[in-house]
Amino acid sequence: MIEFNPLDLLNTLPILVLVSWACALLMVNVFVPRQGKGLMVLLTALGLAVTLILSIFQAGTQTEAFKGMLAIDDFTVYMNVFILASSLVALAISHDYMQRMGLARGEYYVLMLFSVAGMMLMASAADLIVVFLALELLSIPLYVLSAFARPQVESEEAGLKYFLLGAFASGFLVYGIALVYGATGQTNLIQIFAAAEAGVETPAFLLVGAGLILVGLGFKVAAAPFHMWTPDVYQGAPTTVTAFMAVGAKAGGFAALLRVFIAAFPAISVDLAPVLAAVAAATLVIGNVVAVAQSNIKRLFAYSSISHAGFILMAFVAFGQDGLFEDTIASVLFYLVTFAIASFGSWAIVIMLERKEGRGLDLQDYAGLGRKYPALALAMAVFMFSFTGVPPTLGFAAKLFVFRVVIEGGYYWLAIVGVVTSVVSAYYYLRLIIIMYMQDGDPQVRGETWLNLATAATAVATVLLFFFSTPLFEWAAEAGFLWF
């Protein structure tokens, strides 16, 4: 006889509301004839906003739900608020683009909501089975969304490629979960922690299992050498989907990585930390060096997003060290927010310049932007400076906090790799600024209220929040797990 705890429903209310809302919207989509163009957008925004408010009300909760399957703690609330706010921005920059490209179908919003629910579940997963479930819920809508510009060949290719490689990566994750279960007899993170502390009979299984879990989640966050899908998928998918995916899937993946590694695997951190450091270094080098050769803006940002995954992964080297893992969590969360703000801003500008059939996506299409649209060029420059890590932008503070964790964790060589690749990244970010300001051209921009608003808000936030980076970091540092 299974006992039912009604409190579980209350504690998971945000996810439950969001999933029910998505189901209801699917019905609205097929049953309401001749819906106005804005109806689905409005309802989606409403659902996200209600969920956001419910999530904020959960602040301070420290509990488990469904017999330890889910953890509702400060970390969950922080991630949920971040994910929901990001989705609202993604929605704001989507509407006009979908109409303009002839992609305005209601399923877009429903799939987005399901994916958001997966990301939220990922942030509160306290059991490897839930991690897998959340990963699939996050990914499958994204596979479909990548192919949303059907029958465009690039979009179909992106969807199929993402699906095949994603399914492959899920296989690695499940294999890793199976091996960890085989070694410890547990799938619950905190019980794996206890079993690993007490010592397991076959430590090799545990290590290989942890490694395979790293492969599965590393794929989602686009860490090298599991990044091969990123440029093609980012380029082929509709640009709004790319923006949503670049932030959302990364946030979900890193949330799960933080939760799994810090909660379950501190006992084997001596062996895992060097692996994470190597993956981070490879990601940084590949992302930044290959980005230099790109001439398509979507591919450029794809490699840039790979390199930022590398910067975030750098912080993981200290995950098993007492007194430092809190800083790991805080710096990862801070970097994610920084990346999200600059990323949404720059993608919004890309959306403004994009025209049908993939035109307007070349770096040369940005020539003359500084003269014709000075405000837009200034915003883009701010985002590029933030990506590079130049003060006074939020990106500088984020990199500073990550480097601090890496150095305190004793990985000086990794910090040096990070600094050197940062300098390399300055080349291609500054090149875009030079093209915008120093070259002549006649860029065609389509402005729209929500796109303009999103760009302005993110640009202002990038600069303004820099002056509040210390309180923001301390705020992120409070987003700990309920177990420690």
Added chain:
Amino acid sequence: MLTGYIPIAILLILSVGLGVLVIVLGGLFGPKRPSKRKSAAYESGMQPIGPGTRRLPVRFYMVAVLFILFDIEVLFFLPWAVAFRDLGLYGLIAMIVFNIPIIVGFIYEWKKGALEWE
């Protein structure tokens, strides 16, 4: 220790045996009127030979998706039915909750015309 697996072994033999039996009986007693179309690799669905990028009818895939929808449902129903008494009201409600998204998906497919052949 392995004796616990005997029912599974029996089930395995029975299911394989039944499958073989049905095919053999069909081959022995069924009418045989072969035609060119019937002898093709796939009697239904797309032609296996030709360029890979041409347009092809999507109907069969719709049926396949519908099949998966109900397949998953049955897959979950079966173990639930076995443990029905132990799970009690909680299990019943959980099963209803599990069914709602499936029904929503089914209604969506229906309204989108996946059940109409032409």
